[in-house]
Amino acid sequence: MEKYLSQLNDAQLAPTIQIDGPMIVIAGAGSGKTRVLTFRIAYMMSKGIDPFNILALTFTNKAAREMKERIASIVGASEAKNLWMGTFHSVFAKILRIEADRLGYPSNFTIYDTQDSDRLIRDIIKEMNLDKDIYKYKQVRSRISSYKNSLITVRAYFQNPELIEADTMARRPKMGEIYKAYVERCFKAGAMDFDDLLLKTNELLTRFPEVLAKYQNRFKYILVDEYQDTNHSQYLIVRALSDKFQNICVVGDDAQSIYAFRGANINNILNFQKDYLDVKVFRLEQNYRSTKNIVNAANSVIDKNQTKLDKVVWTANDDGGKIVVHRSLTDADEGRYVASTIFDNKMNHQLQNSDFAILYRTNAQSRSIEDALRKRDIPYRIYGGLSFYQRKEIKDVLSYLRLIINPKDEEALKRVINFPPRGIGQTTVDRLMVAANGYNRSIFEVMKNIDKTDVKVNSGTKRKLLDFVTLIESFQVMNQTADVFELAEYVTKTSGLIREFNKDGTPEGVTRMENIEELLNGMKDFVEGQREIADATGSLAEFLEDVALSTDMDNDKDDGNKVALMTIHLAKGLEFPYVYIVGLEEDLFPSAMSMNTRSELEEERRLFYVALTRAEKQAYLTYALSRYRWGKLVDSEPSRFIEEIDEEYLEIETPIEERRINPMLSADIFGDVMPDQPRRTDANNVRFKPAKRPKFQKGTTKKAAEKYQAPTPKNLKPVGKSNAETGSANLFDNNIAVGNTVKHNRFGTGEIIKIEGTGPDTKAEIKFQVGVKKLLLRFAKLEVVG
Numbered sequence: 001m002e003k004y005l006s007q008l009n010d011a012q013l014a015p016t017i018q019i020d021g022p023m024i025v026i027a028g029a030g031s032g033k034t035r036v037l038t039f040r041i042a043y044m045m046s047k048g049i050d051p052f053n054i055l056a057l058t059f060t061n062k063a064a065r066e067m068k069e070r071i072a073s074i075v076g077a078s079e080a081k082n083l084w085m086g087t088f089h090s091v092f093a094k095i096l097r098i099e100a101d102r103l104g105y106p107s108n109f110t111i112y113d114t115q116d117s118d119r120l121i122r123d124i125i126k127e128m129n130l131d132k133d134i135y136k137y138k139q140v141r142s143r144i145s146s147y148k149n150s151l152i153t154v155r156a157y158f159q160n161p162e163l164i165e166a167d168t169m170a171r172r173p174k175m176g177e178i179y180k181a182y183v184e185r186c187f188k189a190g191a192m193d194f195d196d197l198l199l200k201t202n203e204l205l206t207r208f209p210e211v212l213a214k215y216q217n218r219f220k221y222i223l224v225d226e227y228q229d230t231n232h233s234q235y236l237i238v239r240a241l242s243d244k245f246q247n248i249c250v251v252g253d254d255a256q257s258i259y260a261f262r263g264a265n266i267n268n269i270l271n272f273q274k275d276y277l278d279v280k281v282f283r284l285e286q287n288y289r290s291t292k293n294i295v296n297a298a299n300s301v302i303d304k305n306q307t308k309l310d311k312v313v314w315t316a317n318d319d320g321g322k323i324v325v326h327r328s329l330t331d332a333d334e335g336r337y338v339a340s341t342i343f344d345n346k347m348n349h350q351l352q353n354s355d356f357a358i359l360y361r362t363n364a365q366s367r368s369i370e371d372a373l374r375k376r377d378i379p380y381r382i383y384g385g386l387s388f389y390q391r392k393e394i395k396d397v398l399s400y401l402r403l404i405i406n407p408k409d410e411e412a413l414k415r416v417i418n419f420p421p422r423g424i425g426q427t428t429v430d431r432l433m434v435a436a437n438g439y440n441r442s443i444f445e446v447m448k449n450i451d452k453t454d455v456k457v458n459s460g461t462k463r464k465l466l467d468f469v470t471l472i473e474s475f476q477v478m479n480q481t482a483d484v485f486e487l488a489e490y491v492t493k494t495s496g497l498i499r500e501f502n503k504d505g506t507p508e509g510v511t512r513m514e515n516i517e518e519l520l521n522g523m524k525d526f527v528e529g530q531r532e533i534a535d536a537t538g539s540l541a542e543f544l545e546d547v548a549l550s551t552d553m554d555n556d557k558d559d560g561n562k563v564a565l566m567t568i569h570l571a572k573g574l575e576f577p578y579v580y581i582v583g584l585e586e587d588l589f590p591s592a593m594s595m596n597t598r599s600e601l602e603e604e605r606r607l608f609y610v611a612l613t614r615a616e617k618q619a620y621l622t623y624a625l626s627r628y629r630w631g632k633l634v635d636s637e638p639s640r641f642i643e644e645i646d647e648e649y650l651e652i653e654t655p656i657e658e659r660r661i662n663p664m665l666s667a668d669i670f671g672d673v674m675p676d677q678p679r680r681t682d683a684n685n686v687r688f689k690p691a692k693r694p695k696f697q698k699g700t701t702k703k704a705a706e707k708y709q710a711p712t713p714k715n716l717k718p719v720g721k722s723n724a725e726t727g728s729a730n731l732f733d734n735n736i737a738v739g740n741t742v743k744h745n746r747f748g749t750g751e752i753i754k755i756e757g758t759g760p761d762t763k764a765e766i767k768f769q770v771g772v773k774k775l776l777l778r779f780a781k782l783e784v785v786g
């Protein structure tokens with residue numbers, strides 16, 4: 001252990017060996033907070049503390065896994081196995097399963113993801129005959145979520161005139177009724193949503209003192225990473241559990257609190273010292289992650305926030321390169337700049353793809369970047385967005401599996417009762433739902449006892465309903481002996497899902513089949529992995545738990561050597577040698593929706609601070625003068641955050657004037673391929689190095705853009721549809737001809753043998769090695785290669 005402790009500086013060592021009592025480590029980015037937590041746990045174990053008594057809460061499962069691996073490498077794997085470590089949701093889901101019956105839930109309760117919640121809310125709004133334009137399901141869901149995270153139950157809601165009035169003022173007087181129906185339906189379906197995992201844990205700990213005592217005694221030592229982003233519900237859980245022994249260690253950085261929109265409360269960190277007696281406060285000041293330029297630049301920005309704890313962050317690392325600021329004409333241009341500099345950097349500095357991350361404010365921004373990376377053949381991976389497990393075909397399979405474990409699961413049932421089609425119509429399903437509500441039973445129970453109910457269905461339909469029940473029950477029998485892989489393979493065949501997806505011969509159908517195959521592969525892996533873990537069996541229940549709580553961050557099996565693309569929110573806690581922060585424009589970042597109050601703007605600034613401090617060696621900040629947003633080309637101004645960085649840390653690289661006088665370049669701003677000119681793969685690469693670098697003009701870029709006469713949408717209009725309008729970056733109609741060789745990212749290289757239609761409907765028949773395909777040019781991602 002001594003060997004490891006010597007890898008910490010003195011400031012880090014102090015909190016690492018301080019085991020008893022409440023303590024907080026407040027420190028800036030990259031100063032080793034996570035490292036301290038990791039080493040501290042190893043140290044505690046080396047001092048004889050039983051890992052069963054240690055609970056460590058992290059922000060992602062991935063972080064937990066990494067921490068566990070690190071600890072295992074210090075103290076040995078068999079000991080580390082017994083630690084309770086994970087996200088709030090995963091740890092408390094486990095506890096809730098053990099204690100479920102106290103709350104009236106089955107221990108095999110389903111965990112509804114946001115898609116399930118949305119569907120249920122939509123159904124409720126429909127059943128209540130409410131106007132879906134006023135009762136927008138996403139807004140309704142986020143309202144319900146915020147009640148839950150503030151521990152406002154349905155009963156508390158109806159006792160709170162202020163809440164009722166607020167919803168009435170927002171033209172949603174029925175909000176309470178929806179909330180009530182939603183909660184009842186989840187309960188009846190034996191389902192908890194994500195917020196319930198915290199809400200019900202709180203309920204458990206307050207209603208049952210013996211349960212509280214049990215877990216207080218169990219978790220004698222509690223540690224929390226990223227404490228600044230805990231919400232009220234999480235805060236109360238930590239408080240309750242640590243109340244007896246008060247051995248609580250939290251680490252965090254108020255300057256990195258970025259989840260207020262999801263209920264995180266920065267006051268949790270600010271008030272920690274008031275919540276416990278004799279809190280020891282530790283500060284770390286030395287950053288080990290980043291160069292001087294990056295650390296100083298980040299400090300100069302976060303300084304602009306009024307609400308903050310005073311902190312010093314410095315580094316002994318090299319100065320490093322200045323932060324490169326790059327101005328592009330359009331978003332497509334920006335994408336190409338990013339791709340080409342990644343390409344250059346890889347060549348010049350012998351780097352891997354995985355040394356690069358591209359961070360953006362909103363998921364939608366990834367498209368233009370992706371297009372450019374594809375053209376350069378740079379492998380990338382997008383984190384976030386629709387996760388693998390939320391894809392349609394995967395959810396279909398999972399819904400069958402969920403029904404095996406919990407046949408009451410209403411959302412799963414509604415999804416597959418008639419998929420693949422088996423002649424059970426929507427009217428029948430509606431009747432079943434009404435009956436289920438009337439009898440206060442689940443739909444599945446109503447179906448099973450259809451003969452004893454007064455549901456009006458003809459004998460043919462009755463047969464089909466009972467067949468479905470038998471099908472699921474036969475799966476349940478198999479589940480008693482089979483592992484999840486064997487079971488799922490059987491289910492996909494027997495249910496007809498494979499046949500259904502196979503039937504459809506389109507590329508989308510092929511992709512769906514591939515995804516199902518991938519799911520099965522993943523299950524095989526899972527089963528093998530589980531075999532190594534004591535008392536795990538590779539069962540379906542274990543698998544579903546894993547899936548329900550996985551975030552996209554966690555599925556990094558095929559991570560390989562790829563450039564990482566993600567939103568800044570997802571990047572928290574991570575680090576990369578080269579970081580690009582793209583789309584640094586007013587109204588985009590800071591987001592237009594977050595500029596109404598100072599506190600919202602300060603949260604955006606913290607987000608920028610998080611982004612910048614992910615970089616180890618080099619950061620790039622890019623913005624475009626115009627960008628397609630909501631299908632329209634809009635002019636934009638550079639983000640105020642660029643201006644807020646002290647200029648001495650920046651290298652401004654914005655040669656737009658030079659670009660304007662170069663007709664080749666301005667013709668290329670849409671990133672389309674022009675077969676009549678040799679493709680200048682280095683076009684976006686051309687780094688104009690004017691004798692005198694154009695100075696970044698503070699606050700005047702709008703004017704600069706006018707002076708430069710930013711091309712109006714009209715004279716920029718391409719012959720065909722533009723990238724943003726078509727949803728893909730590539731060919732305009734006039735650029736492609738019979739005989740051209742083109743490249744498609746899935747089918748490979750092929751030859752155009754026929755073109756038909758015009759404008760957005762233009763289709764091409766292309767002979768690929770896998771056969772002739774007819775593709776709509778608007779969507780096909782083609783590149784002319786010859």
Ligand SMILES: Nc1ncnc2c1ncn2[C@@H]1O[C@H](COP(=O)(O)OP(=O)(O)OP(=O)(O)O)[C@@H](O)[C@H]1O
Binds near residue numbers: 007029036
């Ligand atoms: N004493 C040290 N010696 C060498 N490297 C260190 C030391 N402390 C931390 N590091 C390294 O510095 C980097 C940042 O550490 P860590 O991720 O723990 O910081 P953090 O404070 O948790 O950052 P964030 O606020 O972004 O979560 C890591 O690569 C870590 O291994």
Ligand SMILES: [Mg+2]
Binds near residue numbers: 034573
């Ligand atoms: Mg950290």
